[in-house]
Amino acid sequence: MISQQDFRPVTLEDRAFFEQHYARYPQSHSDNTFTNMVCWNQIAQYRYAYVNGNVILASTLFGVTSFRPPIGPRDPALMKDLIRFAGEFAGATPIVLIDPATAEWMRELDPTLTLVPDRNHFEYVYRAADLAELPGKNYLKIRSQLNKFRKNCSHTVEPITADNRREAMEFLVKWCEWKGCENDLVLAHEKEAVFYAIEHFTELSLRGMMIRVEGQAAAISLFERLNADTALVHFEKGLPDCEGIYKAINQETAAVLAREVEYINRESDLGVAGLREAKLRYHPDHMIEVWSLRR
Structure with missing residues (x-):
């Protein structure tokens, strides 16, 4: 027993x-x-x-x-x-x-x-090619916001490595100051979770992307292979200085993963209305449904 x-x-x-x-x-x-x-x-x-x-x-x-x-x-x-x-x-x-x-x-x-x-x-699973290419009318608004970001924000994209990992952690401190992590228990724990992921980047076999705006780290993503045909994006963070930066880190991450997997799991919305709307806006291919046993 x-x-x-x-x-x-x-x-x-x-x-x-x-x-x-x-x-x-x-x-x-x-x-x-x-x-x-x-x-x-x-x-x-x-x-x-x-x-x-x-x-x-x-x-x-x-x-x-x-x-x-x-x-x-x-x-x-x-x-x-x-x-x-x-x-x-x-x-x-x-x-x-x-x-x-x-x-x-x-x-x-x-x-x-x-x-x-x-x-x-329920977790949102998207076709990696859709997130990378943003095809058709469904993604018209997202493409427009992404083009605006590219036009207005001088930026570069690079993988997270041992050489820039410290900058990723410094970026996270700035992100938490903006979000007010000290006044939000969930965000405070999320900060700790992301810090742990970056600190143990190699041991966990994680990969990541960084967007720099004017040379400074402005967005990061952390991801890994989930199973044979799916990658999992654990964290995706961006600063508010450049409108559309979340669209950019999403697309840049997907562009890398689309060469390797068919699907990208972008986790659940935890019942947060704004987060649910944002995830649905990208038109998931399917959901990972889960049930609970109640007393």
């Missing part, structure tokens, strides 16, 4: 283990990625257990614990035991980020379960 003693904190030293496991069981949702867990550990307190060839993830956010479905070969007994265990130790939604196929399987195991879609954590 699953117990609390089975779980241990996710640390940077666990990278090889997760790489090997995810090579066998590729992920499609950003929250399960190793990079996401170690970068957001200071707020979400990720832990994991390895039981019967399955990885079970847990996180505790603002004092509320939730679990993820087992990642590995389907094991009905293990799933039933996780439902029991999560019901004892988790919050109002004991198991979250359940993919539709697993949700259906859980219903077959126990028809009494209450499983509901979690729209706020």
Whole structure:
């Protein structure tokens, strides 16, 4: 039976283990990625257990614990035991980020379960070529804003490397001063997450792009390969000095990734109205849908 003693904190030293496991069981949702867990550990307190060839993830956010479905070969007994265990130790939604196929399987195991879609954590997946080329009428306004940026802002584009990584961190300090991170708990934690990602850029096998305006770092993106056909953009930040810079870093990142993958996952909107509108404006190809188990 699953117990609390089975779980241990996710640390940077666990990278090889997760790489090997995810090579066998590729992920499609950003929250399960190793990079996401170690970068957001200071707020979400990720832990994991390895039981019967399955990885079970847990996180505790603002004092509320939730679990993820087992990642590995389907094991009905293990799933039933996780439902029991999560019901004892988790919050109002004991198991979250359940993919539709697993949700259906859980219903077959126990028809009494209450499983509901979690729209706020649906992730937006775009065709990489669409974000890179912005074709047709759907992207007319975005192309116009991007052309305005290119006309009005003297800029250069370069990958993030060991040589300019320090500048990326200095840029992040300026971004936080503009956004008022000190007065917003979520933004403060996001700053820590991005700092961690940049500090451990090499260990996490991350890649990134930087846009300079008048020689100064004005926008960055950080991304990695998610699975065979999809890349994942973890962070994308820009300063307000040049209108359209977010459009520019989005397009420049996509132009690099379109040569390597078919799709780009740009994560969820967390239910933030303005963010949802912005993500829909780019016309996602499909969504990574997830469900939650409710008490």
